[in-house]
Amino acid sequence: MGGKVLLANVDIPGIRGFDTYRAHGGYIAVEKALREMTATEVSLEVHKSGLRGRGGAGFPTGLKWSFLDRKSDKPRYLVCNADESEPGTFKDRYLMHHLPHLLLEGLIISSYALGVETCYIYIRGEFKYLVGVLEKAIKEAYQHGFLGERILGTGFSLKIYVHPGAGAYICGEETALLESLEGKRGNPRIKPPFPAFKGLYGCPTVVNNVETLAAVGPIINMGGEAYAKIGRGRSTGTKLISACGHINNPGVYEIEMGLPVEDFIYAPRYCGGIANDKLLKAVIPGGSSVPILPADLILNTAQGEQRLMTFESLAEGDFESGTMLGSGGFIVLDEDACIVRNTLNLTRFYRHESCGQCSPCREGTGWMEKVLHRIEHGEGKMSDIDLLVRVAKNIEGNTICPLGDAAAWPVASAIRHFRREFVYHVKFPEVVKNIDHGAIQSDTELLIPDSGTGIKYW
Amino acid sequence: MEHNNIINHPQFVKEGKQVSFKPETLKKVQDLMKRYPEGRQKSALLPVLHIAQEELGGYLSVDVMDYVASLLGLQPIEVYEVATFYSMFYLDKMGKYVIEVCQTGPCALSGGEQILAHLQEMLEIMPGETTSDGIFTLKTVECLGSCGTAPVLQVNTDFHEKLTPGKVDKLLEDLREYAKHDKSDDSTWVEKFC
Numbered sequence A: 001m002g003g004k005v006l007l008a009n010v011d012i013p014g015i016r017g018f019d020t021y022r023a024h025g026g027y028i029a030v031e032k033a034l035r036e037m038t039a040t041e042v043s044l045e046v047h048k049s050g051l052r053g054r055g056g057a058g059f060p061t062g063l064k065w066s067f068l069d070r071k072s073d074k075p076r077y078l079v080c081n082a083d084e085s086e087p088g089t090f091k092d093r094y095l096m097h098h099l100p101h102l103l104l105e106g107l108i109i110s111s112y113a114l115g116v117e118t119c120y121i122y123i124r125g126e127f128k129y130l131v132g133v134l135e136k137a138i139k140e141a142y143q144h145g146f147l148g149e150r151i152l153g154t155g156f157s158l159k160i161y162v163h164p165g166a167g168a169y170i171c172g173e174e175t176a177l178l179e180s181l182e183g184k185r186g187n188p189r190i191k192p193p194f195p196a197f198k199g200l201y202g203c204p205t206v207v208n209n210v211e212t213l214a215a216v217g218p219i220i221n222m223g224g225e226a227y228a229k230i231g232r233g234r235s236t237g238t239k240l241i242s243a244c245g246h247i248n249n250p251g252v253y254e255i256e257m258g259l260p261v262e263d264f265i266y267a268p269r270y271c272g273g274i275a276n277d278k279l280l281k282a283v284i285p286g287g288s289s290v291p292i293l294p295a296d297l298i299l300n301t302a303q304g305e306q307r308l309m310t311f312e313s314l315a316e317g318d319f320e321s322g323t324m325l326g327s328g329g330f331i332v333l334d335e336d337a338c339i340v341r342n343t344l345n346l347t348r349f350y351r352h353e354s355c356g357q358c359s360p361c362r363e364g365t366g367w368m369e370k371v372l373h374r375i376e377h378g379e380g381k382m383s384d385i386d387l388l389v390r391v392a393k394n395i396e397g398n399t400i401c402p403l404g405d406a407a408a409w410p411v412a413s414a415i416r417h418f419r420r421e422f423v424y425h426v427k428f429p430e431v432v433k434n435i436d437h438g439a440i441q442s443d444t445e446l447l448i449p450d451s452g453t454g455i456k457y458w
Numbered sequence B: 001m002e003h004n005n006i007i008n009h010p011q012f013v014k015e016g017k018q019v020s021f022k023p024e025t026l027k028k029v030q031d032l033m034k035r036y037p038e039g040r041q042k043s044a045l046l047p048v049l050h051i052a053q054e055e056l057g058g059y060l061s062v063d064v065m066d067y068v069a070s071l072l073g074l075q076p077i078e079v080y081e082v083a084t085f086y087s088m089f090y091l092d093k094m095g096k097y098v099i100e101v102c103q104t105g106p107c108a109l110s111g112g113e114q115i116l117a118h119l120q121e122m123l124e125i126m127p128g129e130t131t132s133d134g135i136f137t138l139k140t141v142e143c144l145g146s147c148g149t150a151p152v153l154q155v156n157t158d159f160h161e162k163l164t165p166g167k168v169d170k171l172l173e174d175l176r177e178y179a180k181h182d183k184s185d186d187s188t189w190v191e192k193f194c
Helices: A018-023 A028-036 A039-049 A061-066 A091-098 A100-114 A125-143 A174-181 A210-214 A216-222 A224-229 A261-266 A295-299 A311-315 A339-353 A359-376 A382-395 A403-427 A429-434 B023-033 B041-055 B062-072 B076-083 B105-109 B112-123 B165-180
Strands: A077-082 A118-123 A159-164 A205-209 A238-245 A251-256 A280-284 A329-334 B097-102 B136-141 B153-155 B158-160
Touching: A018 A100, A018 A125, A028 A100, A028 A216, A039 A061, A039 A100, A039 A216, A039 A224, A061 A100, A061 A205, A077 A100, A077 A174, A077 A210, A091 A100, A091 A125, A091 A210, A091 A238, A091 A251, A100 A118, A100 A125, A100 A159, A100 A205, A100 A210, A100 A216, A118 A125, A118 A174, A125 A159, A125 B041, A159 B041, A174 A205, A205 A210, A210 A216, A216 A224, A238 B105, A261 A280, A261 A295, A280 A295, A280 A403, A329 B105, A339 A359, A339 A403, A339 B105, A359 A382, A359 A403, A382 A403, A403 A429, B023 B041, B041 B062, B041 B076, B062 B076, B097 B112, B097 B165, B105 B112, B112 B136, B112 B165
Parallel strands: A077 A118, A077 A205, A118 A159, A238 A329, B097 B136
Antiparallel strands: A238 A251, A280 A329, B097 B153, B153 B158
16 A cells, blocks of 8 residues: 555546545545444544544544533534644645545544534635635535435435634634634633533534544544554554655655654655755754754654654654654754754744733743844844743743743754754854854854853753 | 724724625625524634625725624624734735735745845835835735745735745736736635635
8 A cells, every 4th residue: 555545546637526536435434434334433443543633732533532522412513623834734735635525524424423513624714725625525525415414315414614714823723723713813712621522612522633534534444453553553544744844855745654754854755855965954843833853863862763753753752852743744954054043933933823812922932032033143142042941941831722832842942952053143143143044054163162151061 | 982992093993984795795795604503603704804805905994894793793893803813814905916925934944035035125115015006015924834835925815836036026027917907816715615
């Protein structure tokens, strides 16, 4: 099977349309689930598959489903999180663009398993063109009897609606998404109660990522156990990785979990190595929120083991020397990239996207941006570096939602692994001010002649 | 108290213009409202604001927001607080084509800053400004989810990817030509919803 599960048919011309999709095995999973299986059996297969949330957190999908309040007499909802806005991540867009029916299959089967009759796809507003693609696919599914009343002659009915957001990163957080879907500002809710009990309109709700839901159809086709045999350990199945930055072949790749990171970066069928024959400097492997790692630590763990593309291997070493698989937004930085500038850029992003509810995040992201801005522009003080670490620490864990952590980790990890680059910016303001960025070229240029003020980290 | 005084901001001045959707748009809006359960029509606010912004002048004036509030049975403030939260809603008059340049991480690594600088030079405006002929507004935006084809920009939500200064010049030339024929470069929100 070549490791491809979701994207096995992606190259077939016309696969976006219902007829071609159907001719290549489409909707067989829906028929199998609805005709031959009970809702509990479907949930059990998903549980057995070991599928974990593909949006970033990696929470087991079967477990999330099991939390759904089935005793409530309120309607239940399934919401597909298509608000893909994590910098470096563009896999869901690719999936919806090429295989909208694969997502619909997943939605139909999941709704059947969860006892849901209304399902919303919350898609980011910037993907307006995809709203049309999805609406067309939904219309086709209705026409062929896979949506609507009494699907395939069973007692199961389902409606799916597309709902566009309007430009807010925070709405990717599931409770902010629900607020937004209710027509409000995207302010995350305090949890508990979790959406499984009080979600959309106060009703039991499951929110899953596009890629997670798209995997449900193939899991039903092949069986949960067969799916769990793909991959490695608790990281089962395949993962879509969207690779970008300074590499030869940016794009979306479906990999079997467990692929060595080194192969992913250098193999011609994946990233194809670093562009312009440069050297690898650092990688942010799971979307901009996860800790950045320098070349040596992304290829091998601190213990010298080969780093693999799994939830566990990338997290090996915790925050000291590890990172996270996150959403699979794989950002590669070459030797010429300026870490300070990149960190400033990402911090500006989080300052802009903070919803403003929690003071540590609202104020802290702005402070970090200001301090980084002055370091980057040759006006920093040596004490600024530790000030950044302190501010980051005071944001982390002190906010309602994980955006605070997401803003703190890039700063903390950049200083942890590239402190000397920050020191260089402070010690040589004239150089920093005058160079066209990207000009701090080789490692030797970063060697600082006089360590000076008791900085002992490098 | 008149609600034009609720928010003390120059943008929140009610001009008292009569605005309304075309009949066929109104039909579509009513269909959209039915997608949400009885009593939850507020849910339709984001999609309806997209449609309103597009059809009623390219930005959300107080009159437009009040009109949307009346359609959905909301207090005007419920619309204002949402319109000011989301970056795709504009509270100022915009140019015919809004050029939004991604400036986040991956785009910045791949030359996004040079693309923005080139646009500033060609249009002789800074981000946030509109050209004197009213054709272009330049804006910076955060990650557009197109990092594999960076640098990227959107013109009224239409993607333009793998940009070079040459491609930007061609794009501006095309858009100026479209403007002469009053052509939009993309289908409307109303057309997207089946």
